[in-house]
Amino acid sequence: MQLVISSVLSAADVAKVLSLLRNAPAGEGWVDGTATSGQQSAQMKNNQQMPEHGKITQQAREIVVSGISRHPSFMTAALPRRLYPPNFNRYSGDANTFGAHIDNALRTLPGAPGFLRTDLSCTLFLNDPSSYEGGELVIEGAGREQAYKLPAGSLTLYPATTVHRVNPVTRGERVACFFWIESMVRSSEQRELLYELDMTIMAQRTRELQADGKESAESVRLTGTYHNLLRMWATP
Numbered sequence: 001m002q003l004v005i006s007s008v009l010s011a012a013d014v015a016k017v018l019s020l021l022r023n024a025p026a027g028e029g030w031v032d033g034t035a036t037s038g039q040q041s042a043q044m045k046n047n048q049q050m051p052e053h054g055k056i057t058q059q060a061r062e063i064v065v066s067g068i069s070r071h072p073s074f075m076t077a078a079l080p081r082r083l084y085p086p087n088f089n090r091y092s093g094d095a096n097t098f099g100a101h102i103d104n105a106l107r108t109l110p111g112a113p114g115f116l117r118t119d120l121s122c123t124l125f126l127n128d129p130s131s132y133e134g135g136e137l138v139i140e141g142a143g144r145e146q147a148y149k150l151p152a153g154s155l156t157l158y159p160a161t162t163v164h165r166v167n168p169v170t171r172g173e174r175v176a177c178f179f180w181i182e183s184m185v186r187s188s189e190q191r192e193l194l195y196e197l198d199m200t201i202m203a204q205r206t207r208e209l210q211a212d213g214k215e216s217a218e219s220v221r222l223t224g225t226y227h228n229l230l231r232m233w234a235t236p
């Protein structure tokens with residue numbers, strides 16, 4: 001399932017993140033983007049990133065993590081078990097593209113033992129899409145491609161199993177945040193079913209509450225079914 005979630009960060013939070021990135025002191029700012037990529041994708045990658053362990057990166061990261069953690073659609077779609085700390089990238093000038101690649105399946109988690117399995121990849125767009133040309137995130141599928149170029153503060157969540165690329169930015173700059181999620185529900189099919197069920201139940205409960213201030217017995221039972229499926233499929 002590829003999903004777009006709008007306005008995950010408020011305009012104020014987006015502005016704070018951009019200001020942190022743009023006003024980073026010398027030595028804390030943009031560096032060559034091949035730092036976090038595997039050998040194969042390093043050949044495809046030509047962009048810039050904020051230093052993964054930098055202080056400014058950490059401050060901007062906290063704003064992003066707090067925004068996504070508060071967002072109910074993000075949480076129910078991703079069912080995150082662990083998050084790879086978000087990083088920030090920039091495409092502009094000569095460092096303006098990332099060719100077709102697939103993200104590494106396992107990543108070492110900074111400061112923790114073992115590996116994080118990347119079930120989902122996420123791109124959070126941070127600047128106004130009309131201020132740059134190109135820069136679409138293109139996700140390749142069987143016989144079709146899906147391109148995303150979203151408003152600042154909106155994100156796309158997609159299975160990390162897909163081959164994807166970022167089209168060259170030919171004018172202006174594209175600034176985004178990217179990260180990976182290990183989900184409590186590993187199967188994309190099961191996760192999608194849970195998401196559909198949860199969203200439908202939420203809509204039904206809201207309608208019932210608006211109509212007469214209480215939820216029906218059927219809503220209670222459906223909510224029970226959702227939780228029992230989660231109990232069966234989730235590895236917390």
Ligand code: NI
Nearest residue numbers: 101102103164
């Ligand atoms: Ni990627």
